[in-house]
Amino acid sequence: MTDARIDVEDLRVDRGDLTVIDGVDATVERGRFVGLIGPNGAGKTTLLRTLAGTLAPTAGRVRVADLDVQRASARDVGRRVAVVPQNTTVAFDFTVRDVVAMGRMPYHSMFKETDDADRRAVDTAMERTSVTQFAKRSIDSVSGGERQRVLLARALAQETPVLLLDEPTASLDIDHQIHTLELVRELVEGGKTAVAAIHDLDLAARYCDDLLLLSDGGVLGYGPPEEVLTAPQLAESFDANAAVTGDTVTGTPTVTALPDAGDAEGRVHVVGGGGSAGRLLYALTVAGYDVSIGALPEGDADHETARALDVPAVTVPPYTAVDAATAERVAARVSEADVTVVTDVDVSDGNRRTLDAAARADALVVVEGRPPDERITDDARESYERLRARGRVVTPENALDAVADALDGPTPNQRRPMADD
């Protein structure tokens, strides 16, 4: 097989008066799956079309699988690069099988299947994309998602070392999205190279080896998903306020776009843990408060949320008690805060110092959670009772209102009754 490497050197592409791609340098090694991401109009389709040789660059060079795609014949390019375009309409009323067989064109003068190798390639491509059952139907009669799979089948039938895909999952249901990307992964693991424009950042992070983030025609980031999908880079490229966390099932980065922060003012310290504070952290941050949290064990679910939301956290190593120095840091945060909120926390001796620090807050909100374990020590129970006696005990739904109330800020739900202790 030819080397399925892609080399882009100092690429510039103008469309009309607009410079769409400018100064792009990138190499994609054989056997990699690269996700092209970026906001609408960033130049993803333009870059893919330039890689496929269907769009001429204004300057720079593209080599795909040992071929200068600008200078080579369409047939030579077609034997190396297959393209799955976005929203293509097929001009004539071909059958699905005819469309898939078009993938064999670089090997013949006609798109008709002419030998056993063609038939096998077409059959296999249709099976792998689950379109065999539509083989005889007119391409005009299949749904948008089915058509997209037919176009993927056509690209597979082309049997090229390089695959370029423009939004291959855009009109697919979740099951076919996963099947399509699993299939691309399989092909890549078999030695092909794939570059796909993908809008869904979570899917891109889950399936691609690397992400190339295009922004304003240039490369803002290129590397493993966890290095490229960072809140600052998403802010710069998408102009989005986004939180990046690890997906609880796949472990890969997942991006949650957040609304612009509101104009609430005040400092709020949260004492949480085990995921009990996650929603409140989000709500407080989005409202615009200056939020901190702790003490928390490093890697705790609330610590992950705090990290994703850029909320400073006081932490201790996992499975360690809060020591005096850490308790001091919590106390400092509590005294700087206008309001301290305690969510459902670990009532144990190891965490007593945190509860005691929180109990000294000027304004304290205690969110009703699970009752503490029956076996806690008398000291821990005393800290817990003191906390509840000093604070205003509210339900989780009323926590945000209670903070606003404590700050005398306006709140849309102020008239809702609060479960005072």
Ligand SMILES: Nc1ncnc2c1ncn2[C@@H]1O[C@H](COP(=O)(O)OP(=O)(O)OP(=O)(O)O)[C@@H](O)[C@H]1O
């Ligand atoms: N033929 C053209 N003439 C002028 N401008 C064009 C032409 N084709 C594309 N553009 C512009 O080039 C820019 C990049 O378009 P492109 O389709 O490559 O973006 P994209 O990243 O694929 O966007 P999307 O996420 O919306 O699919 C856009 O601003 C687009 O309007």
